[in-house]
Amino acid sequence: MFRKLLKSGVAWGLQQTHFGGQSSRFVAAYHRTVDEFPRDPDSGIPSLYISVKMLERQLDWIGRRFRFVSLDELMSLPPDAAPAAAVTFDDGYVDFYRQAFPLLKRKGIPAAVFVVTDLVGTTEWQIHDRIYGLLARSWRPGLAHALVDPLLSTMPQATLLRVIEHWQSGAALTDPDRRSLNWDEIAELHRAGITIGSHTRTHAILPAESKETVWSELRGSRLAIEARIGAPVRHFAYPCGQFNGAALKAVEDAGYHFAYTICAHRNRAHSHLTIPRKVLWENSCLDAAGSFSPSIMGCHVDGSFDLFKGCEMNHGGALCWS
Numbered sequence: 001m002f003r004k005l006l007k008s009g010v011a012w013g014l015q016q017t018h019f020g021g022q023s024s025r026f027v028a029a030y031h032r033t034v035d036e037f038p039r040d041p042d043s044g045i046p047s048l049y050i051s052v053k054m055l056e057r058q059l060d061w062i063g064r065r066f067r068f069v070s071l072d073e074l075m076s077l078p079p080d081a082a083p084a085a086a087v088t089f090d091d092g093y094v095d096f097y098r099q100a101f102p103l104l105k106r107k108g109i110p111a112a113v114f115v116v117t118d119l120v121g122t123t124e125w126q127i128h129d130r131i132y133g134l135l136a137r138s139w140r141p142g143l144a145h146a147l148v149d150p151l152l153s154t155m156p157q158a159t160l161l162r163v164i165e166h167w168q169s170g171a172a173l174t175d176p177d178r179r180s181l182n183w184d185e186i187a188e189l190h191r192a193g194i195t196i197g198s199h200t201r202t203h204a205i206l207p208a209e210s211k212e213t214v215w216s217e218l219r220g221s222r223l224a225i226e227a228r229i230g231a232p233v234r235h236f237a238y239p240c241g242q243f244n245g246a247a248l249k250a251v252e253d254a255g256y257h258f259a260y261t262i263c264a265h266r267n268r269a270h271s272h273l274t275i276p277r278k279v280l281w282e283n284s285c286l287d288a289a290g291s292f293s294p295s296i297m298g299c300h301v302d303g304s305f306d307l308f309k310g311c312e313m314n315h316g317g318a319l320c321w322s
């Protein structure tokens with residue numbers, strides 16, 4: 001409670017003094033959109049969820065300050081253009097099609113979806129959902145949440161999958177609402193103007209993988225999407241925002257023009273491959289009383305909070321290049 005009060009107070013003060021300043025480009029990163037935010041933490045990683053109602057509230061706030069544009073348009077705007085924002089959704093959950101897309105269509109807001117191509121059309125869970133589901137079920141959701149990212153970023157995915165398979169024996173994780181989009185839905189979204197980007201083949205954390213795996217994840221996912229939608233795939237989102245120097249180079253070599261992180265770090269020589277996004281979810285902009293706070297939203301959008309909170313990721317020297 002004290003932390004929430006402090007956050008609300010700091011956010012109000014920063015917004016009053018315009019401390020963070022008005023940024024002229026903003027990219028939001030969402031994951032799952034649901035009718036109701038799940039109150040039971042066993043259901044899944046809380047910070048991946050936003051309700052349709054809260055998504056609309058956040059988009060309305062953004063829309064009063066920025067013009068919504070597609071990623072292609074955002075990347076081609078001259079530096080002195082009016083403030084513009086893009087909205088992105090990671091992982092390619094089917095709820096993008098069912099819950100977010102109708103809202104975006106109604107409001108005329110362009111968006112992008114970054115899909116994990118090996119999961120398209122399957123009922124297999126994303127790897128982070130599998131880790132969380134197993135830990136939360138056999139342990140405690142709070143601790144499970146704290147362990148997902150360290151496990152993902154320290155182990156090659158093949159090793160982690162062997163551990164999960166062993167652990168999972170007999171404990172099936174099923175939930176049809178958690179499935180990924182299928183190719184028909186992706187093709188329909190593309191025809192409707194939604195940008196389809198890549199998020200690798202299997203949600204591999206690139207700095208944890210071998211050169212060969214990184215190449216197959218990047219090139220394989222781009223070719224898979226292009227074969228289905230019949231259009232070039234120019235945009236890539238790093239799984240869990242994790243990148244290092246080798247990942248940047250591989251992303252470029254694999255044919256992507258733009259790549260998106262989830263922190264404020266940029267590589268000066270490859271700024272188009274380290275485009276910052278802000279992850280937003282149901283509770284990210286709530287005040288101590290549990291209400292939507294325009295001041296907190298403002299601090300997330302203008303980056304004020306990032307000044308106090310460092311990035312926990314190890315970018316392996318990728319930030320020093322110039």
Ligand SMILES: [Zn+2]
Pocket residue numbers: 090091199203239240
């Ligand atoms: Zn992801």
Ligand SMILES: [Zn+2]
Pocket residue numbers: 263264265311312313315
């Ligand atoms: Zn960072």
